Amino acid sequence: MINSNEIIDDIANKEYEFGFTTDIEMDIAPPGLNEDIIRFISAKKNEPEWLLEWRLKGFAAFKKMEFPKWQHFEMPALDLQAVSYYAAPRKKKQLNSLDEVDPELLATFEKLGIPLNEQKALTGVAVDAVFDSVSVATTFKGKLKEMGVIFCSFGEAVQEHPELVKKYLGSVVPHTDNIFAALNSAVFSDGSFVYIPKGVRCPMELSTYFRINAQNTGQFERTLIIADDNSYVSYLEGCTAPMRDENQLHAAVVELVALEHAEIKYSTVQNWYPGDKDGKGGIYNFVTKRGICKGAASKISWTQVETGSAITWKYPSVILQGDHSEGEFYSVAVVRNKQIADTGTKIHHIGKGTKSRIISKGISAGHGDNSYRGLVSVGPRADNARNFTQCDSLLIGNQCGSHTFPYIESRNKSAMIEHEATTSKIGEDQIFYLNQRGIDSEKAVALIVNGYVKEVLNQLPMEFAVEAQKLLSITLEGSVG
Amino acid sequence: MTSDMILPFYQALTADVTALAAQVTVPSTDAVQSIRRKALERFTAMGLPTLKTEAWRYSNIQRYLKEFPYELLNNAAPVAPTVAQQAAIPELDCYRVVLVNGHLQADQSTLPEGKGITIGAMSAYADAPGFVTYFNQQHHLETESLAQLNTALFADGLYIELAANTVLDRPIHVIHVYSCTAHSFIQPRHLWVLNRNAAATIIESSVHPETTAVAFANSVVETVVQENAELWHYCVQQGEDSFREVSTTAAQQFKDSRYHHFSVTLPGTPFTRNNTSVALNGSHTETNLNGLYITNKHQHVDNHTFMDHIMPDCNSNELYKGVLLDDSNGVFTGKILVHQEAQKTNAFQQNNNLLLGSKADINSQPQLEIYADDVKCSHGFTAGQFSEESMFYLRSRGIGEEAAKALMVNAFSHDITDAIHVPALQHFLQEQIAEIMNN
Numbered sequence: 001m002i003n004s005n006e007i008i009d010d011i012a013n014k015e016y017e018f019g020f021t022t023d024i025e026m027d028i029a030p031p032g033l034n035e036d037i038i039r040f041i042s043a044k045k046n047e048p049e050w051l052l053e054w055r056l057k058g059f060a061a062f063k064k065m066e067f068p069k070w071q072h073f074e075m076p077a078l079d080l081q082a083v084s085y086y087a088a089p090r091k092k093k094q095l096n097s098l099d100e101v102d103p104e105l106l107a108t109f110e111k112l113g114i115p116l117n118e119q120k121a122l123t124g125v126a127v128d129a130v131f132d133s134v135s136v137a138t139t140f141k142g143k144l145k146e147m148g149v150i151f152c153s154f155g156e157a158v159q160e161h162p163e164l165v166k167k168y169l170g171s172v173v174p175h176t177d178n179i180f181a182a183l184n185s186a187v188f189s190d191g192s193f194v195y196i197p198k199g200v201r202c203p204m205e206l207s208t209y210f211r212i213n214a215q216n217t218g219q220f221e222r223t224l225i226i227a228d229d230n231s232y233v234s235y236l237e238g239c240t241a242p243m244r245d246e247n248q249l250h251a252a253v254v255e256l257v258a259l260e261h262a263e264i265k266y267s268t269v270q271n272w273y274p275g276d277k278d279g280k281g282g283i284y285n286f287v288t289k290r291g292i293c294k295g296a297a298s299k300i301s302w303t304q305v306e307t308g309s310a311i312t313w314k315y316p317s318v319i320l321q322g323d324h325s326e327g328e329f330y331s332v333a334v335v336r337n338k339q340i341a342d343t344g345t346k347i348h349h350i351g352k353g354t355k356s357r358i359i360s361k362g363i364s365a366g367h368g369d370n371s372y373r374g375l376v377s378v379g380p381r382a383d384n385a386r387n388f389t390q391c392d393s394l395l396i397g398n399q400c401g402s403h404t405f406p407y408i409e410s411r412n413k414s415a416m417i418e419h420e421a422t423t424s425k426i427g428e429d430q431i432f433y434l435n436q437r438g439i440d441s442e443k444a445v446a447l448i449v450n451g452y453v454k455e456v457l458n459q460l461p462m463e464f465a466v467e468a469q470k471l472l473s474i475t476l477e478g479s480v481g
Numbered sequence: 482m483t484s485d486m487i488l489p490f491y492q493a494l495t496a497d498v499t500a501l502a503a504q505v506t507v508p509s510t511d512a513v514q515s516i517r518r519k520a521l522e523r524f525t526a527m528g529l530p531t532l533k534t535e536a537w538r539y540s541n542i543q544r545y546l547k548e549f550p551y552e553l554l555n556n557a558a559p560v561a562p563t564v565a566q567q568a569a570i571p572e573l574d575c576y577r578v579v580l581v582n583g584h585l586q587a588d589q590s591t592l593p594e595g596k597g598i599t600i601g602a603m604s605a606y607a608d609a610p611g612f613v614t615y616f617n618q619q620h621h622l623e624t625e626s627l628a629q630l631n632t633a634l635f636a637d638g639l640y641i642e643l644a645a646n647t648v649l650d651r652p653i654h655v656i657h658v659y660s661c662t663a664h665s666f667i668q669p670r671h672l673w674v675l676n677r678n679a680a681a682t683i684i685e686s687s688v689h690p691e692t693t694a695v696a697f698a699n700s701v702v703e704t705v706v707q708e709n710a711e712l713w714h715y716c717v718q719q720g721e722d723s724f725r726e727v728s729t730t731a732a733q734q735f736k737d738s739r740y741h742h743f744s745v746t747l748p749g750t751p752f753t754r755n756n757t758s759v760a761l762n763g764s765h766t767e768t769n770l771n772g773l774y775i776t777n778k779h780q781h782v783d784n785h786t787f788m789d790h791i792m793p794d795c796n797s798n799e800l801y802k803g804v805l806l807d808d809s810n811g812v813f814t815g816k817i818l819v820h821q822e823a824q825k826t827n828a829f830q831q832n833n834n835l836l837l838g839s840k841a842d843i844n845s846q847p848q849l850e851i852y853a854d855d856v857k858c859s860h861g862f863t864a865g866q867f868s869e870e871s872m873f874y875l876r877s878r879g880i881g882e883e884a885a886k887a888l889m890v891n892a893f894s895h896d897i898t899d900a901i902h903v904p905a906l907q908h909f910l911q912e913q914i915a916e917i918m919n920n
Contacts, residue, residue: 419847
């Protein structure tokens with residue numbers, strides 16, 4: 001049997017495989033955060049006046065706020081003035097088809113395994129690729145258009161569907177929500193926009209791929225998904241970044257709006273660069289994600305697999321406003337080396353008969369620190385609300401930490417709330433059982449971890465479940481308890 | 482940290498530090514005075530808790546502090562023996578200690594006597610070895626501003642020390658009488674030390690004689706359970722309308738020791754906050770924290786627990802159950818901290834609530850903070866209603882709705898009452914619960 005210390009060293013020394021950089025001509029704004037840069041971004045993107053004003057309001061709110069102090073990790077010193085707030089692959093001319101996209105860029109996405117090429121897109125997934133802060137290509141546009149589905153970059157949506165953007169932007173995550181949301185409101189550069197019209201079931205998975213490439217930039221994208229009455233959409237985002245010594249900030253905002261009987265399924269496979277084994281470099285992933293089930297019997301489901309980032313700090317939330325609406329949160333968070341994850345969800349039960357389900361699986365290895373922080377609140381109107389929460393933590397090695405900080409608030413006597421959390425390591429008896437059936441310890445751990453996270457991975461669309469499974473086995477390679 | 486609303490009270494507390502310190506010279510050793518000074522500094526730095534203080538986010542203590550201009554009360558008003566009698570538990574064969582505002586009333590008490598038993602007023606034992614070693618040593622007290630206030634300003638309390646191998650033959654019933662003629666803020670302070678292989682059962686109750694004056698007790702009990710010693714510690718809280726209470730229990734356990742803590746809060750006092758913390762300074766210990774709160778009207782009960790697993794191979798169990806009637810509020814915060822050295826820890830925590838009142842609410846924060854890998858830790862929380870099937874079962878057998886409810890509450894609280902190892906106390910509480918549910 002391999003010595004567990006050696007194995008932990010192995011995990012620590014495992015290289016990040018998406019750490020390459022792409023040499024490409026970029027438009028990069030000078031570093032610094034001020035009103036001029038906001039005007040510059042807005043002008044660059046040819047935005048209407050109201051949006052610029054909204055950005056400036058966000059900036060005003062940002063200036064008044066301070067960094068929070070309640071998180072379970074030491075807040076890194078962030079020099080927001082040293083960050084460049086706009087970086088985009090230089091456009092030579094207006095692009096009409098993928099053939100005109102910079103081949104270097106296409107090669108990058110090829111390396112990442114993102115099928116931008118439409119012929120290759122037999123997988124049936126429409127992709128919007130966001131490189132640094134700008135959406136570079138969106139596939140399958142035509143087919144989606146036929147059904148009335150709008151899937152485009154945020155910038156394009158502002159130009160072509162300003163009424164929708166104006167109506168819903170900031171309606172779920174207001175610009176005053178928290179300091180990172182305020183910052184994002186001020187400087188967001190691009191992102192994805194999805195609108196599913198009434199009664200349409202989106203025929204394919206929609207996917208956005210985020211990549212931070214340039215040095216000293218932050219990525220501040222904004223995603224807005226609106227599912228109109230009786231519609232359905234499944235959306236996936238994936239993220240990678242090159243290896244750099246310094247930390248880069250990713251402060252995105254995602255807003256989901258589900259109207260009557262609509263369903264939104266949002267899945268994330270997050271694999272930003274986690275920093276090296278000493279905790280040097282890596283992405284600070286400080287994202288605000290929130291959905292609102294506005295209409296009756298609507299449903300929002302978050303699924304996340306978090307394996308990357310130096311610090312992951314996000315709480316994808318659901319506001320269950322419509323009667324009988326439903327919220328779900330499935331999460332796997334893996335930390336190793338000196339990674340930190342402080343993640344969880346907030347579910348607000350407001351409407352009658354609302355239901356929610358939270359399944360969170362944390363895995364800590366090396367010197368990683370993993371926290372689940374969540375809120376389940378049931379308002380006085382939410383008769384017969386129902387919540388089930390389960391958060392389990394798995395510890396690998398004795399240098400890591402695992403924490404659970406749930407908040408439960410019930411103001412309704414007919415509500416039923418259940419919460420349970422467990423923390424343990426992989427049992428020696430479990431490994432022994434598999435050993436005596438001829439499975440070596442390493443494979444046994446992989447098997448046990450796989451079983452442990454299965455409940456969450458099952459929620460992912462099939463192609464991504466396979467990807468996520470691979471990602472997990474790479475991340476935890478050789479971790480025998 | 483302190484909002485403007487309670488500023489006058491806060492100013493009164495902190496304005497003249499020397500004057501306040503001068504008021505409370507007993508017990509008066511230099512060591513104690515120095516501890517008091519430090520505590521007062523810490524309290525002034527922290528201020529009184531507000532809703533923005535994380536540990537107090539669900540308990541609005543300001544509302545009660547600003548209710549009246551309180552006076553700090555440090556002496557005992559004479560109280561008739563019949564008052565303490567109100568807290569008597571029928572058929573309980575016990576020693577009795579009566580304290581009025583923290584001051585021992587020897588004439589009303591029956592103290593245990595014998596070799597190895599030291600019991601008396603804190604003020605008389607400031608030089609005792611147990612006092613010198615353990616007073617104010619439980620480090621969790623440092624983070625709680627009201628405990629610091631108590632350390633700075635306490636006048637007296639009950640000191641118990643059992644020498645090694647001393648086993649008390651009967652429980653000690655400690656009756657706290659809070660008596661005042663003007664609205665008063667009272668700071669009793671107790672220290673109970675069980676040395677190696679000692680064992681004791683201590684039951685606490687409190688009485689506030691019917692007056693119009695409101696008593697606010699901010700009490701601190703420190704308990705020390707040394708190697709292989711065992712302490713059963715019961716707190717029965719059945720106050721009156723004119724009583725508010727913040728009760729801090731800070732326990733330290735050493736190797737192979739057992740500590741069983743019960744807090745039972747029944748209707749009465751509008752505001753109760755119990756801070757219960759246990760520091761495990763030795764391995765192979767067992768800790769049971771049990772709580773039962775049955776609340777009515779606008780009552781607010783907050784149980785705040787902290788299990789600090791410092792050493793390996795320790796077991797802890799926490800079970801808190803609540804029945805919330807009328808418009809009452811329950812709060813439960815339970816933190817289990819497992820240090821990196823504390824391998825082979827088993828720590829379990831459970832909080833179950835029955836919301837029966839239409840405006841009753843519950844806020845719960847069960848927390849696990851774990852830095853060791855070879856551990857088994859879990860916490861669970863539920864809030865809900867009687868199961869309809871059970872109700873239907875009882876109704877179909879001709880049991881009225883109210884009676885069925887009472888029966889179910891009785892069954893619900895059984896997990897706690899059943900673990901009580903003093904039969905007289907167990908019967909007493911079961912009867913109390915039945916009576917509450919029948920009204």
